[in-house]
Amino acid sequence: MLYDFANIVVFLVLTGVLVFGTLLVGRLVRTQKPTPEKNTIYECGEPPFGSSWVRYNIRFYNIALVFLIFDVEVVCLFPVILVLQHFKLISRTLMLVAVGEVAFFVVVLVIALIYAWHKGALDWLRAPESPYSVEESHNPE
Amino acid sequence: MRELIEYLLTHVPLLTKVPSIFVYAVFILIGAGVVLGYISVMVIIWVYLERKVAGHIQARYGPMRVGPHGILQTIADAIKLFMKEDIIIPTSHKVLFIIAPFLVFFGAFAPFVVLPYSESLYLSKMNVGVFYLLALTAFEVIGIIMAGWGSNNKWALYGGMRHAAQMICYELPMGISVLTVVVFTGSLTLHGITNAQGWLPWQWFISPLKSPFTFIAGFVFYIAGLAATKRVPFDLPEAESELVAGYHAEYSGMRFAFFFLAEYTAMYLVCAVTSLLFLGGWNGPLPRAQGWLGNLLGLINVLSKTYFLLFVMLWLRWTLPRLRIDQLLSTSLKYLLPISLGALLGAAIQSAIF
Numbered sequence: 001m002l003y004d005f006a007n008i009v010v011f012l013v014l015t016g017v018l019v020f021g022t023l024l025v026g027r028l029v030r031t032q033k034p035t036p037e038k039n040t041i042y043e044c045g046e047p048p049f050g051s052s053w054v055r056y057n058i059r060f061y062n063i064a065l066v067f068l069i070f071d072v073e074v075v076c077l078f079p080v081i082l083v084l085q086h087f088k089l090i091s092r093t094l095m096l097v098a099v100g101e102v103a104f105f106v107v108v109l110v111i112a113l114i115y116a117w118h119k120g121a122l123d124w125l126r127a128p129e130s131p132y133s134v135e136e137s138h139n140p141e
Numbered sequence: 142m143r144e145l146i147e148y149l150l151t152h153v154p155l156l157t158k159v160p161s162i163f164v165y166a167v168f169i170l171i172g173a174g175v176v177l178g179y180i181s182v183m184v185i186i187w188v189y190l191e192r193k194v195a196g197h198i199q200a201r202y203g204p205m206r207v208g209p210h211g212i213l214q215t216i217a218d219a220i221k222l223f224m225k226e227d228i229i230i231p232t233s234h235k236v237l238f239i240i241a242p243f244l245v246f247f248g249a250f251a252p253f254v255v256l257p258y259s260e261s262l263y264l265s266k267m268n269v270g271v272f273y274l275l276a277l278t279a280f281e282v283i284g285i286i287m288a289g290w291g292s293n294n295k296w297a298l299y300g301g302m303r304h305a306a307q308m309i310c311y312e313l314p315m316g317i318s319v320l321t322v323v324v325f326t327g328s329l330t331l332h333g334i335t336n337a338q339g340w341l342p343w344q345w346f347i348s349p350l351k352s353p354f355t356f357i358a359g360f361v362f363y364i365a366g367l368a369a370t371k372r373v374p375f376d377l378p379e380a381e382s383e384l385v386a387g388y389h390a391e392y393s394g395m396r397f398a399f400f401f402l403a404e405y406t407a408m409y410l411v412c413a414v415t416s417l418l419f420l421g422g423w424n425g426p427l428p429r430a431q432g433w434l435g436n437l438l439g440l441i442n443v444l445s446k447t448y449f450l451l452f453v454m455l456w457l458r459w460t461l462p463r464l465r466i467d468q469l470l471s472t473s474l475k476y477l478l479p480i481s482l483g484a485l486l487g488a489a490i491q492s493a494i495f
Contacts, residue, residue: 003143004267006165007254010173015250018177019243019399023227026395031226039231041294042390051232052295060306063470067309070478074316077485078272078329081320084492085327092493099493106486113478122474124467 062121069116073109077102143265172264176253184405189215191455198459225394230293233391237291241284242392242399248280249403252410257331259423259439270330271319274414275312278369281407282308285378285388288400292391300387303466304371304378310470311368311375314477317485318358318365322346322418324488325355331414335422340429345421354488359419361481363450366411368473370404373458377466408454409447416446 041048080102087095116122146168150156156164189204189212196203204211229238252274257263267273282305289301323329325346326337338345346355368375379387389400416422425442429435464472 003165003169004254004265006169007173007265008251010166010169011251011254012247014170014173014177015247016243019246022223023395026223026227030224030394033226034228038226038228041230041232041292042385043295044385048294052293052298053290056298056302060302063306063310063474066474067313070313071309071316074313074320077317077320078323081323081485081489082327082329084324084489088492095493099489102489103486106482110479110482117475122471124470 059124066116066121069112070109073105077105080105144261169264176264177250180250180253180406180409181402183409184402185215185219187405187409187451188218194452194455195459198456219398222394222398227394227396228391230391233293234291237287238391241288241291242396242403244284244287245281245403246284246399248277248282248284249406249410251277251280255331256410256413257335257417257422258443259436260332262436262440263332266330266332268330270332271323271334271414271418272329274410275316275319278308278312278407281403288392289388292388294391296384296386297388297390300378300384300390304388307371307375307378307469307473308369310473311365311477314361314473314481315365315369317478317481318362319418321355321358321481321485321488324485324492325352331417331422335417335424338421338424340421340424342421342426345419345424347419347421352488352491354484354491355419357480357484358488359415361477361484362419363411363415365473365477366415367454367457368469370407370411372408372454374461374464375469376463377469408451412447412450412454413443415450416443420446420450422446 041052080098084095084098084102087098146165149168150161150164192214193203193211204214207213207217229235254265255263255267255270255273257266285304285308286301289297289299289304292298322334326334328334328337338351342348343350345351347359349356371378378384379389384390389397392400421442423439423442425439425446427438427442430438
């Protein structure tokens with residue numbers, strides 16, 4: 001166990017050394033002549049306007065919510081699925097019960113998926129009749 | 142690796158005199174260095190091959206000028222990137238901008254801790270193997286969002302957010318198709334999963350004779366892997382013709398090189414994991430043998446399958462057009478997710494009945 005974590009820590013240190021070490025060594029050979037033009041943001045040659053740290057499209061948030069539900073599902077399924085074969089060695093009934101539980105869990109989440117699908121949470125381009133319609137966003141305030 | 146260290150500790154009298162933790166540290170460092178070196182060299186060769194294959198698929202030559210048939214092209218590119226000026230835009234968020242390449246790079250390299258190259262060529266046989274692998278790839282998402290946001294560039298922000306959305310969407314079918322395999326193996330280590338498959342092609346998990354559900358899961362895993370490494374047809378985050386370069390638009394020189402390296406490492410990782418989980422890994426077409434010969438044959442088996450899958454990635458790149466973002470997300474959430482859930486349920490029922 002400790003050995004495995006030692007491996008990960010060594011990888012963390014080694015990648016860190018590689019990334020920042022290379023940049024440090026590169027400082028000796030590379031040119032460094034900043035000009036105002038180089039230090040502007042690249043926006044296809046136009047002078048950049050405004051900051052890009054703005055409020056962002058809500059649709060990404062929706063996708064992240066759907067992801068959260070199913071990722072938790074995957075994480076919860078991992079321990080159960082892992083012991084299925086061990087249950088099979090103990091008794092067939094135990095395994096059938098476990099599979100039934102897995103099936104129940106998955107079916108409940110599939111219902112959630114169908115609900116989200118029906119509500120249009122999975123659609124990138126919303127149909128106009130959905131509750132978050134285009135007309136609402138055009139309110140004159 | 143661990144067995145090797147323990148063997149050396151008990152059999153080499155010189156090593157028993159120094160503290161064992163020191164020996165462990167040195168050998169782990171050597172192992173990790175070998176893996177990092179292998180991947181870096183592999184990327185250099187693979188980038189050259191990719192450009193050559195891309196050229197020949199389009200009936201042109203690809204790189205020809207640097208060295209005979211352009212074999213030194215990638216090395217020249219690497220040297221050029223090394224010498225390039227390192228620009229950090231004054232208006233960017235400096236901390237995020239500097240940390241992002243490191244996080245992406247670490248997220249691409251850390252899964253190699255659990256990746257075996259043959260039966261006894263591996264760094265660590267962690268009992269959470271595949272789970273660790275799936276978890277560590279999430280580092281890349283964080284790094285990419287940091288790069289996109291930290292650059293203070295609209296294109297970078299678009300690219301970063303698109304990539305984050307794409308990666309989290311395709312992580313779901315990926316995780317579920319791994320679970321489909323775990324149903325039959327009862328083990329999360331890549332060793333356990335590979336050894337659960339037999340020596341012949343129809344005993345591998347990709348074969349419909351072994352189980353039709355892992356057959357489906359294999360394809361789902363590979364497609365999701367394509368999307369997670371943002372290869373065509375899922376290359377929306379960097380779509381050269383729409384966003385200038387995606388989340389690394391503001392990165393120059395070596396900082397960009399690390400993103401590039403991480404991307405190719407992730408490609409290799411997806412192909413290697415697919416070959417281990419579904420294509421039998423070292424249980425290959427080559428005959429079984431004992432000792433170092435067996436390891437060599439196993440290594441050749443794993444590498445040939447991995448490189449074949451990498452070649453398929455190139456092939457797809459010049460065959461399929463790019464998807465739209467709504468098609469991309471609906472491919473994942475409306476098709477791959479229900480298919481992989483169905484395959485998981487089917488696999489559980491199959492293993493319960495037979």
